[in-house]
Amino acid sequence: MSVRLYIGNLPKEEIDRQELQAVFAAEGDAVTTKLIKDRKTGKCRGFGFLTVNNDEQADQIIEKYNGQLFKETPIKLEKALPRTKGDEGEEQAAPKAANASSGNPAPNTNKEGSRRDKSSKKSRRGGGNRETTTTTSTSDSDAIRPDPRWASKLEQLKQMLAAQATN
Template identity: 85%
Template sequence: MSVRLYIGNLPKEEIDRQELQAVFADEGDAVTTKLIKDRKTGKCRGFGFLTVNNDDQADQIIEKYNGQLFKDTAIKLEKALPRTKGDESEEQSAPKIASPSSSSPTPSPNKEGSRREKGSKKPRRGSGGGSRESTSNTDSDAIRPDPRWASELEKLKQMLAAQATN
């Protein structure tokens, strides 16, 4: 079974797939790369993917190449989270990264909240002085924490609740 690795911190310039593939040439034909580019400019968006044969090979490649310099920047390698049915194509969506310290599943994106109608406007954060309007948020509109840190956030909430009762 193949495993996808996220390659991050790539330079945001014109790079072709062969240049990125050359970095992993020592691994042979068992690995394939995919570079994510901006459709309009053709420049790299700063990340890509590497497909390897199995988990053992993935761990070895992460250990060997994580932090290696590619065009004067240290690349970052991590296991990529599997794509879910509701996701858009990877060229349009932000990359999803598996965190080694997290075992919680990633919530699927809310289709209703992900796209707004043309005329609707969202208030900007930190826009100068002035008072903020108080709006009632429903569960679907609430800001959800990053799933990689959700367990730590929950621990902090429990600690604060315990301090408040003392």
């Protein structure tokens, strides 16, 4: 089974895939690279992917090449996260199982469900009769923490809401 590695911190300039492939040439032909480019400018977006044969080879490559200089910048290598678009294969089954074991609800990655919402003739605006489910947690460590930049404003809003509710 092939393993995808994320290659980050690439220079944001015009780079050929062959230049990036040359960095990993010592690993043989079994290693393939994919460079992610901006559609308009054709310049690198700062990252790419490396596909290797197995986990052992992936770990060896990460250990060997992580931090190596490519065009005067140290590249960052790590195992790529599973795709969320397109494929509904094994890659997405693993994160769902991991979320279930941690007690957190799994995010909805079902693309068919989102297509049904988009094709629905009902307006998304205006309230409607949508049911929403919320989960409450008694532990602060499980609670979602607000962005620190807005925490004080959020607290003020909560106090204003509480004051209105008591009136």
